[in-house]
Amino acid sequence: MKLSNLWKEKDVTLSFEAFPPKKDSDFDSVATAVEKIAQLKPDFMSVTYGAGGGTSTYTSQIAQIVQAQGVTALAHLTCVSSDRERIHHELDALKEAGIENILALRGDYPEGYDPAAPRDFRYAYELVQEIQAYGGFCIGGACYPEGHVECLSQAEDLRHLKEKVDCGVDFLTTQMFFDNSALYSFLYRAQEVGINVPILAGIMPVTNAAQMTRILSLSGTTLPNRFRMILDRFR
Ligand SMILES: Cc1cc2nc3c(=O)[nH]c(=O)nc-3n(C[C@H](O)[C@H](O)[C@H](O)COP(=O)(O)OP(=O)(O)OC[C@H]3O[C@@H](n4cnc5c(N)ncnc54)[C@H](O)[C@@H]3O)c2cc1C
Numbered sequence: 001m002k003l004s005n006l007w008k009e010k011d012v013t014l015s016f017e018a019f020p021p022k023k024d025s026d027f028d029s030v031a032t033a034v035e036k037i038a039q040l041k042p043d044f045m046s047v048t049y050g051a052g053g054g055t056s057t058y059t060s061q062i063a064q065i066v067q068a069q070g071v072t073a074l075a076h077l078t079c080v081s082s083d084r085e086r087i088h089h090e091l092d093a094l095k096e097a098g099i100e101n102i103l104a105l106r107g108d109y110p111e112g113y114d115p116a117a118p119r120d121f122r123y124a125y126e127l128v129q130e131i132q133a134y135g136g137f138c139i140g141g142a143c144y145p146e147g148h149v150e151c152l153s154q155a156e157d158l159r160h161l162k163e164k165v166d167c168g169v170d171f172l173t174t175q176m177f178f179d180n181s182a183l184y185s186f187l188y189r190a191q192e193v194g195i196n197v198p199i200l201a202g203i204m205p206v207t208n209a210a211q212m213t214r215i216l217s218l219s220g221t222t223l224p225n226r227f228r229m230i231l232d233r234f235r
Contacts (some may be wrong), residue, residue, distance in 0.1 A: 020058035038069030079121035138223025145186035149220035178203035
């Protein structure tokens with residue numbers, strides 16, 4: 001099912017995100033966890049692409065396991081370390097696997113990334129254009145209630161987001177946030193610049209303080225003081 005149709009039927013939806021395994025030997029345990037989570041019958045499950053050390057080659061396989069449980073899958077796809085040929089190969093594989101939804105992302109810069117070097121994709125909007133031209137997929141994009149960490153201002157980030165949405169994004173999923181007012185203020189600002197696609201709140205359950213500290217410093221997400229004290233106290 002295309003997710004753009006889901007939100008025509010339902011106002012409130014719940015999804016879970018799965019990280020593909022880092023090592024081949026972990027594949028079976030991730031597959032089992034995904035099957036168990038799928039049994040909770042979420043509206044859909046997303047599968048990240050090479051994020052947090054996960055292996056990109058497994059995204060399509062894990063997404064197929066999700067769909068085999070009768071749950072719609074959303075496959076993430078990043079472009080900054082890729083070229084047009086590899087992206088087309090990925091799109092062919094996803095299409096063949098019956099995956100209809102893609103979260104189109106730039107991805108984080110690889111080590112030694114040279115911004116001046118010629119490349120097929122620099123920003124996510126170019127991947128959105130490529131997937132649009134390929135056809136047949138519902139396309140999601142990432143957004144950042146507190147602004148993307150590399151952007152100089154929230155206003156500039158929002159301008160780029162509007163351009164990305166106008167390239168053919170059907171929905172957005174937010175970066176995690178720990179202060180609801182950051183989300184509400186972002187929703188108003190997005191509406192003001194004419195972003196009218198559904199915006200899903202990305203919620204990160206806190207299970208590991210060390211991991212949290214690392215993620216917060218990479219993403220630039222603010223942790224309210226009260227929450228920080230709880231994290232420090234209970235680790
Ligand atoms: C919900 C979610 C899921 C994610 N899943 C993954 C995953 O599976 N795998 C993974 O590796 N990473 C993942 N990420 C991380 C993501 O790849 C990084 O945050 C990355 O740094 C930016 O990706 P993007 O798609 O938002 O990029 P973009 O939309 O391209 O934006 C990146 C930066 O470029 C700026 N920008 C955009 N267009 C222009 C332009 N025309 N000119 C100048 N500047 C511009 C933006 O303002 C922003 O600062 C995810 C992030 C989120 C929020």
